[in-house]
Amino acid sequence: MSPPIDMNRFEQIRASGDLPSPKGVALSVIQLTRQQDVSIAELARVISGDPAFVGRLIKAANGLVALSRRPVVSVQEALMVLGLPAVRTMVLGFSLLSNYRHGACRNFDYNRFWSASLATALATQVFAERSRAAAADELFSVGLLSRVGELALATLYPGDYEGVLDAARQPGAPALPELEQAQFALSHHELTHAMLADWGLPRIFVDVVGHVEEPEAADYAEGARSRALLQTLVAGRCVAEICVSDESARPALMPQLFAEGGRLGFERDCLISDCERVVRLWVEWGALLQLDQKTPPSFAELAAMESAVIIPPPGQAAGETRNPPDANGAPEHVRLPLSSGHTPRVLIVDDEPRTRANLRGVLEQGGYEVYEAGNGRQGMEQALELQPQMMILDWNMPEMSGPDLVRALRQTRIGQTIYMILLTHRGDEEHLVEAFDAGADDFIAKPLRPRVLAARLRAGLRVVRLQQELEREHEEIRHFAAQLAVTNRRLQEAALTDALTGFPNRRYAIDRIQQEWTAAMRWGRPLACMIIDLDNFKQINDTYGHDVGDDVLRSAADALRGALRGQDVICRTGGDEFLAICPETDLPRALTCAERLRAALDRLSLSAGEVKLQISASIGVAMRESRMADVDALMKQADLGAYLAKQKGRNCVATVQRTEPGADGGAAAS
Template sequence: MALPINIAKFEHLKASGDLPSPKGVALAIIRLIQDESSAIGELARVIKTDPAFVGRLIKAANGLVGYNRRAIASVQEALLVLGLPAVRTLALGFSLLSSYREGSCKAFDYDRFWTGCLVQGLAMQAITQRTRVAAAEEVFCLGLLARVGELALATLYSVEYDKVLKRTLEFRDISLVTLEQQAFALNHRELGAAMLADWGLPRVFHEPAYFAEAPEEAGYSEGSREYVITRSLGMAAYVADVCLAEERERPNLMARLFAIGAEVGFDRATVNEVCDGVVQEWQAWGSLLELETRVVPSFEELATKGEELAAGLKAEAPPVKEDAAAGAPLPVGDEIGAFDADSASSRAMRVLIVDDDASMRAFVRKILEAVGHQVIEAPDGRSGMEMALEFQPHLMIVDWIMPGISGIELTRALRQTKIGRGVYILIMTSLEADERLIEAFENGVDDFMSKPINPRVLAARLRAGQRVIRLQQELDRDREEIRRFAAELAVSNRRLQEVALTDALTGFPNRRYAIERVQQEWQVSSRNRRPLSAMVIDVDMFKMYNDSHGHDIGDAVLKQVAGAVKGALRAQDVVARTGGDEFLVICPDTGLDAALACAERVRFAVENAPLLLEGRLLSSSVSIGVATRDNVMKEPDSLIKRADQALYLAKSKGRNCVMTAQASRPGPVVPP
């Protein structure tokens, strides 16, 4: 399944050098593991130079051996238990955690992000130890890095992402992904999956990382490995949400947690057992990594409390009386005639009553609930302010005179907030002097109600307020449609840009992209003083395939060659189709010897990948010219021309070979 990732944009971000990436010892560890000739002893020696990573590595290994076996005590044992792929990813994850503990994006909570990622990694490990769909040590790393796209956006676009995160608080009905797409034509799901793939995590991991937040989009068959990993990631993320939630919010999250757990085959007891174990590990790992953790009660206790709260809310539901003729429930107090045409449910509002008089609150509440409104109460202005920001009511009924903060002061304070500006506020007062009413309207009050309250007049005021609220909601929906259209337009533009930079036959980037990318890599090489190499690949005797077998066969040969080339290249290499039968490979951070070795792998792969067509085997081969940047070259074109010269040599030598026009390995790159 091809993920909707803007490859061109990702490669551009990667070339900028600003994406979160491993550093120091972690980078040395990753490079050693990529080198097939390196020995375990050499790897252990490098790891021991970082005592912090040694401790984390051994703890990760001990988390897998169980309680009935001898504890791991050495780096060598840990390497054998974990395996090199897991060690590489652990080094990557812990390096990012150490290097990006803080940043300049003010609205991005780095500490909460990393402790949440830790919980998600531990939860993935605990879940997978039961589902057995993958190696537990590898899914720990997957859980730790699954949200890395958010960190990357906060790092790349600190000021703009700060604004995006603040908008999620203002527009809670709009997803973070949508706002990211509008701002960057890229979202954290896409960017994170691309980074995981680029770091070498297999498809079975980086694809579920993309779909974890919206598993219904994946289309995986139920019970498949990808399905279980995706749902497990979703459950692990929700466990992190529960652990990081405020104490009073946790019980209300448990029913949803059990529903998510059922998707991976866990019953309530299993979910509670897994989560309790995750919390214990979280405390231990948090201390080791110097991350803040929280005290979380047993999950069974949270579940029981959640059920009690749900039962209490059900018991407090407004009473109904039965219509003897129709057998349908009617609201108690229907005689006030608030809704005589439409159903109460279609017109129901969230209403907050703020009054220091408990009897008045009860009286108004009874009227409102009788016609289907959802009502909460606040006994004073201060708590009314807090509840308004949390509950986000459509309408507030506020008493003018209250101890502490008056109704007018509360209204003025609310109008200074984004949420409060959209609330319809009706103030109750026994003072009807013109000056006082003018003061009320000037401070943001929408309507007033004289005391004592007349139920029929209150109903009329509510209908008037509801009309205003509906108009505002329609306006908000129109704005959302415009935002959605803008997001779709951004996606369409991005796809058009990708098509413009992609070769339709091979799926490789085209010549236009290659020219831009060479420029970028040349700048990175100049800035970092690192080597840069290039290969020009030409399909031998390609015209013969077209002349002898037709263009369809020629296209098939090109596809076969492209697949072999791509499979033989390294993760950091960039390949583009620059002509009919010609390809350009850009090799960042690569000297001449390494580029020649890579080119030989490519030549061998093409030679040993014959094409079977209509019962016939068609063999193919390529000639490759290789060049590396040296101190004589003044611009990127010089590098490509030198590789072209080498390609000419390869053809003159009889084709199906690799050549370079540079006699010896160049010295350090000195930018001109």
């Protein structure tokens, strides 16, 4: 269940008329899409009145089409790709962004809000392509609007909300929702939930958004669609937070992203590949929407940074988290690694300055890049920051002994690859065993002999280089796997698209109509389909050649695309045959729609040399009935309707099912 909402309070707020709401062309589009019989051509005409919406919708559509098909260049094509539900919420989101990018609440960062919302939208869309939780275009809109309650409070109560935001930043302050609840009797996530419900978003999306700030409180069953949706949106928010955070704070946010990706079942490399794609889209969209964005993150570089395990200082229990930020805002255990150079880095950790000086002389003479630390704790911090290839550690040091430092470093990813040599005054067997049990790679007894030390360093360097070569090979494999995953996705998209018309192909059509059949059965909703068979197409092909035949098919596809309703899906299932799937449509309405498609084709005229070719189609229509065993029975009825239309002289609409008296389409009673 979603969080409880004080609906009386929401009704009072809505009655004030100050809630963020769509305006102008966006409002017209939203009102128009509520009509069942609105055509794509009519929608395109209204949207074309706002050039900004045109560009944004076309870009959104091009983010979803297969790379093998031609780009979307018109509003009608964009509407066909996106579908009616996505267009409605997308236009709503873009309208709010255009009209509420500035405001009177001084503590509310409007630019950061929209940058984060955009990143959430894009990340949720990209992740949805992999998680299959919902249609990617719909989740773009959900992500864009998932924090709209914050914007609403800043718009409704700019002065009061400014104070609430200021109070939330104070040390030890209650959480922001608690402060909002105390001030306004409604928190921002409750207001988001109520606004999305009021705007008519599907209930499943509204409920999921209501839980996104506290996902652990949701009682969704494992494997449920709602749970997958929630996890997809939470992962999208993690990406957005990294995008809008300062560069120094980003590494600390990566563990949560990996955790959320793991809950979705994403492989680490695929997750990074998806995040890099999100960043590219975020930069492009940011320029289009004129947002002032931060320097985009490199998720590949951030993934290389691992959080380290720190030995707790005195007075802090093991496992207790106390990681105060450094001067740049990054937690103490997260540091940016130095770029890997050709000169090996060696860190000396010894509390005796004379020993450090002797070691430095030997190392610098050997061409090493040398760093020093005076005790074990300093050595730990510098090792995590510098990421040396090798370390030389004294056994007995204040605060942390050499073996303890080795053990602590071996618990971190960075420390696992460092070649460590322990120094001691004792060379007995007991010490030797203890050193290797702690995780040391080598052991040298004092006093130091420079030639022996140099030889052991050279031997260690060979091991380091082998490790680096192995890591490079692993990186190449990971990169190849990520590229392969992208290629597989592109091939899958191409396999579902008809290259000539740009419509989905037969394989997609069968899967989609089966999905709609299942939904119609579950919810008791009507479902209709049409078989559209072009008249005399074989004769055109045989007489004028396949080039003319291809032109006929492309022109017919464009005409059908323009006349189709926003909620319908049309696919090319054969040479001259198309299948239109009409969810939530009864037989009379389906016949009306079919007649509009027939008329659109009938108006077409193409030239083949000096000859004018007329294009027409015979369309069979059928609606799901309770007596039908499966989706094949529905398609068989539509096919019989098309055959009946051919018998009646072509260029007409027919059905073999019984219709109400006066229904359009030239129906024949069964």
